[in-house]
Amino acid sequence: MARRQYLVFDLDGTLIDSAPDIADAVNVLLGELGRAPLELAAVKRMIGDGAPVLLERALAAAGIQEAAAGFMPRFKVFYEAASTRRTVLYPKVRESLEGFRREGRRLALCTNKPKAATELVLRHFGLVELFAAIIGGDSLPQRKPAREPLLAAIAAAGGDDAAPECALMIGDSYTDLATARAAAIEAVIIPSGYGRPADAAEQGAYHEVARFADLPPLIERLDRT
Numbered sequence: 590m591a592r593r594q595y596l597v598f599d600l601d602g603t604l605i606d607s608a609p610d611i612a613d614a615v616n617v618l619l620g621e622l623g624r625a626p627l628e629l630a631a632v633k634r635m636i637g638d639g640a641p642v643l644l645e646r647a648l649a650a651a652g653i654q655e656a657a658a659g660f661m662p663r664f665k666v667f668y669e670a671a672s673t674r675r676t677v678l679y680p681k682v683r684e685s686l687e688g689f690r691r692e693g694r695r696l697a698l699c700t701n702k703p704k705a706a707t708e709l710v711l712r713h714f715g716l717v718e719l720f721a722a723i724i725g726g727d728s729l730p731q732r733k734p735a736r737e738p739l740l741a742a743i744a745a746a747g748g749d750d751a752a753p754e755c756a757l758m759i760g761d762s763y764t765d766l767a768t769a770r771a772a773a774i775e776a777v778i779i780p781s782g783y784g785r786p787a788d789a790a791e792q793g794a795y796h797e798v799a800r801f802a803d804l805p806p807l808i809e810r811l812d813r814t
């Protein structure tokens with residue numbers, strides 16, 4: 590197997606623990622609509638399929654029947670105004686990404702978070718320059734679990750040399766696994782994140798690490814096999 594030259598990362602629940610700020614933005618919106626706030630644990634389960642789906646799930650849980658799309662601009666305003674108040678990087682994220690770069694690998698981001706908010710958060714943490722490509726949930730007509738955003742991230746990171754068979758997708762949820770599958774790309778899942786977990790029945794078909802800090806040794810091992 591070729592060296593893992595292109596590392597494509599999910600964002601929410603993989604690089605950053607962003608659920609508290611996402612939940613706050615959801616709850617400010619629900620407060621405006623006269624509804625009670627949702628618990629953080631409930632919001633965590635709603636993250637991973639993009640902001641429009643998160644909002645649909647949150648409004649349904651609060652008993653609001655109206656179409657979520659109409660509330661999207663308000664939600665974006667609330668989230669972008671406070672997207673890094675409580676959000677933190679998971680331990681060893683910065684060091685690991687810098688280490689991967691030093692090893693000559695190309696890094697890309699493939700998230701379902703809208704692109705503007707993604708760049709805001711990455712800039713806050715000083716990470717934006719580490720990525721050769723950033724694909725957000727609204728960058729293309731398709732979102733994960735469609736394969737297009739992942740393939741676009743690899744193509745943008747690799748230019749003419751892009752080689753999907755040398756890529757690895759690293760994410761936290763079933764959505765990321767399904768995306769990698771759809772694109773026939775090897776996947777690592779960190780199940781401590783958000784959303785619907787990867788299916789235990791599919792164990793063995795992907796690699797798993799308990800925390801981000803365990804990723805560099807796994808990749809080193811995979812490169813040797």
Ligand SMILES: O=C(O)COP(=O)(O)O
Nearest residue numbers: 600601637639700701702
């Ligand atoms: O915005 C979301 O729902 C999830 O974003 P992610 O793809 O970075 O996990």
Ligand SMILES: [Mg+2]
Nearest residue numbers: 599601602761
């Ligand atoms: Mg995620």
